[in-house]
Amino acid sequence: MINSSLIRLAAVGELSLNWLILFNLSFRGLLFGGFISLAACGLSLAFQLGFINAAHGDMAVLSAYLSWVLLSIFGIDPFISLIIVVPSIVIIGFALQKFLLNRFLLRGLMDTVIIITFSIGMVIQNMLQLIFSADFKTLMQPYIMQALSIGFLNIPLTYLINFVFALVLFTVLHFFFTKTFAGRAFRAVPQDSEAAMMFGVKPEVAYIYGMGIMAMTQAIFGVLMGISYVFAPSSGSTYLLLPLGAIMLGGLGSLKRTFIGGLIIGEILILSGYFFGAQYQYIMCHLITLILILFKPEGLLVKRT
Amino acid sequence: MTDININRPLLLYLVSVTLLILMILPLYGEPYMISILTSSFIYLAAAEMWSFLAGHLRLISLGQQAFLGLGMYTVLLLNEIYKWPLWASVVFSALIGASAAGLLSLSFLRLRGFYFSLATILFSEILFHSFLNWTLTGGATGLTLSIGFKISMQISYYAALIVSILSILIIYYFHNSKIGFAIRATGCDEEAAAEIGVNVFLIKASCLIVSGAITALSGAIFIIRAALVNPYSGFSFEWGLALVFISVIGGIGTIIGPIIGSVIYVVLRSILAGFIGLSMLLQGIICVVILTIAPAGVWGLISAAGKSWGKIKRPLKVLPSYVVRKFYKSRKISSI
Numbered sequence: 001m002i003n004s005s006l007i008r009l010a011a012v013g014e015l016s017l018n019w020l021i022l023f024n025l026s027f028r029g030l031l032f033g034g035f036i037s038l039a040a041c042g043l044s045l046a047f048q049l050g051f052i053n054a055a056h057g058d059m060a061v062l063s064a065y066l067s068w069v070l071l072s073i074f075g076i077d078p079f080i081s082l083i084i085v086v087p088s089i090v091i092i093g094f095a096l097q098k099f100l101l102n103r104f105l106l107r108g109l110m111d112t113v114i115i116i117t118f119s120i121g122m123v124i125q126n127m128l129q130l131i132f133s134a135d136f137k138t139l140m141q142p143y144i145m146q147a148l149s150i151g152f153l154n155i156p157l158t159y160l161i162n163f164v165f166a167l168v169l170f171t172v173l174h175f176f177f178t179k180t181f182a183g184r185a186f187r188a189v190p191q192d193s194e195a196a197m198m199f200g201v202k203p204e205v206a207y208i209y210g211m212g213i214m215a216m217t218q219a220i221f222g223v224l225m226g227i228s229y230v231f232a233p234s235s236g237s238t239y240l241l242l243p244l245g246a247i248m249l250g251g252l253g254s255l256k257r258t259f260i261g262g263l264i265i266g267e268i269l270i271l272s273g274y275f276f277g278a279q280y281q282y283i284m285c286h287l288i289t290l291i292l293i294l295f296k297p298e299g300l301l302v303k304r305t
Numbered sequence: 306m307t308d309i310n311i312n313r314p315l316l317l318y319l320v321s322v323t324l325l326i327l328m329i330l331p332l333y334g335e336p337y338m339i340s341i342l343t344s345s346f347i348y349l350a351a352a353e354m355w356s357f358l359a360g361h362l363r364l365i366s367l368g369q370q371a372f373l374g375l376g377m378y379t380v381l382l383l384n385e386i387y388k389w390p391l392w393a394s395v396v397f398s399a400l401i402g403a404s405a406a407g408l409l410s411l412s413f414l415r416l417r418g419f420y421f422s423l424a425t426i427l428f429s430e431i432l433f434h435s436f437l438n439w440t441l442t443g444g445a446t447g448l449t450l451s452i453g454f455k456i457s458m459q460i461s462y463y464a465a466l467i468v469s470i471l472s473i474l475i476i477y478y479f480h481n482s483k484i485g486f487a488i489r490a491t492g493c494d495e496e497a498a499a500e501i502g503v504n505v506f507l508i509k510a511s512c513l514i515v516s517g518a519i520t521a522l523s524g525a526i527f528i529i530r531a532a533l534v535n536p537y538s539g540f541s542f543e544w545g546l547a548l549v550f551i552s553v554i555g556g557i558g559t560i561i562g563p564i565i566g567s568v569i570y571v572v573l574r575s576i577l578a579g580f581i582g583l584s585m586l587l588q589g590i591i592c593v594v595i596l597t598i599a600p601a602g603v604w605g606l607i608s609a610a611g612k613s614w615g616k617i618k619r620p621l622k623v624l625p626s627y628v629v630r631k632f633y634k635s636r637k638i639s640s641i
Contacts, residue, residue: 051419054367111363115553115596122585283435289427293424295415
């Protein structure tokens with residue numbers, strides 16, 4: 001965790017060891033936050049499109065397992081397997097939206113959408129459990145299990161890769177959703193679908209492509225999650241609820257704020273793990289999210305109008 | 306709006322006969338049948354509440370396992386560690402469930418729609434992680450209710466029966482009373498309901514609190530039978546999916562729907578008991594298929610069939626008299 005230069009500094013007495021650890025950890029929390037916000041990206045888009053996908057985390061786990069199959073049978077590197085995993089998950093997302101969810105979304109039956117996505121999540125989870133058993137699996141590769149030392153900062157390589165992926169994806173999607181016509185069309189549909197139709201936007205097509213983008217971010221996130229950590233069929237709910245915290249902190253309707261919310265959640269997770277112990281990380285995080293939902297649902301970063 | 310379209314004396318007769326059979330059954334029935342019925346009563350009590358919340362108030366709770374698990378752990382803690390009498394701790398578990406639901410109902414103050422579903426999932430996950438780390442309740446290994454092994458099958462059967470009857474009575478009252486109108490108005494359009502003087506928050510909160518109490522009670526009865534709980538079983542998503550499945554397959558928002566659904570669920574589970582996960586996989590698939598093809602569920606199909614039978618039956622009934630009248634008329638004309 002702490003490299004030699006850091007210990008030397010501490011030994012000389014120039015810096016107190018605790019503060020160094022804290023600084024190191026909070027930097028790591030920031031990077032971990034990038035990972036959380038990558039997970040929150042698809043969910044935030046779903047919120048913007050006006051529905052929730054309760055199978056959100058399970059889609060990520062599904063893509064991780066897909067990549068694991070490619071790795072263990074064909075020996076394909078997880079990063080290269082993204083070329084296969086992302087399109088297949090996107091096609092699944094397209095099909096799901098076109099043949100199932102659109103029927104209910106276009107009629108405004110949000111309750112049914114929640115129940116259906118919840119059932120789909122359970123189907124994915126139990127299917128994976130039947131095929132791969134409930135054991136933990138990982139995509140970790142030897143070349144990626146390294147740490148970078150920059151000055152007295154010590155960063156695992158996976159944290160950095162996740163953060164860079166998140167930053168790039170969020171930048172691209174942010175510009176797509178604010179600057180291009182297609183992106184604005186996505187956001188117009190849930191706000192006023194009739195007005196959007198007048199501008200030549202088909203709601204059903206917008207929903208299908210929106211689901212495609214969500215599935216893409218989930219596939220990327222799933223593979224990265226598999227590379228950095230272990231996963232099991234039941235990890236889906238964690239990767240639904242941590243991102244939810246990011247969205248609740250940031251407030252709805254903006255990818256930028258979701259990203260910042262994710263960074264805060266990462267900080268909370270890492271620092272509460274340091275102060276209270278690893279077993280209280282999730283409790284802290286979920287508790288903060290629940291309190292936000294109960295008392296300040298518009299988000300911490302949004303001014304009340 | 307009630308889904309029971311039979312006339313009242315006939316309904317009363319049917320209900321009392323069914324109740325009588327169910328009361329006598331454990332004295333003569335075989336143990337397997339009693340245990341199947343007991344677990345379907347437990348699921349029924351919780352599913353009636355879920356179905357009512359989802360069907361009439363549009364509150365989709367995906368974390369009902371929070372209340373069930375709270376009920377189980379309350380009974381365990383009070384009876385096993387603090388040595389309370391068993392039935393007192395069962396009653397107290399309802400109070401715990403109600404207060405947890407009261408906490409969750411704070412979300413209605415500012416929010417509506419799918420936030421509630423997310424809040425329920427969050428709540429159950431928080432409880433899961435808390436009980437995982439709480440040494441008093443045995444952490445991840447859980448606790449055993451030693452009195453659970455002494456309680457006879459019949460007693461737990463009657464307890465489950467009482468809880469499910471209580472649940473059905475409450476839902477029946479919610480359907481057929483002045484409060485029922487307020488609830489349905491709230492579910493249809495909150496602004497309009499508030500406009501005509503319905504206290505929307507109070508209605509939603511009280512429904513959720515009642516459902517939390519009954520769901521915790523069914524969890525408490527469950528633990529008397531199962532006698533063993535750990536966080537993985539108590540706060541499992543299996544519960545949430547089970548309640549969704551039971552209500553969806555029977556018909557969301559009806560009284561009879563969950564009764565049909567819980568029997569189907571328990572039978573399906575006991576058939577697939579050897580295959581872990583397969584039953585949940587099938588439940589999920591069946592849920593999706595039913596919601597797509599027949600959103601009203603089995604009871605919806607039955608009542609639709611009844612209505613169309615009525616449409617067929619009416620002409621059949623009218624036909625003889627029509628023929629007779631025509632014949633009579635023609636004879637009259639000919640006689641003149």
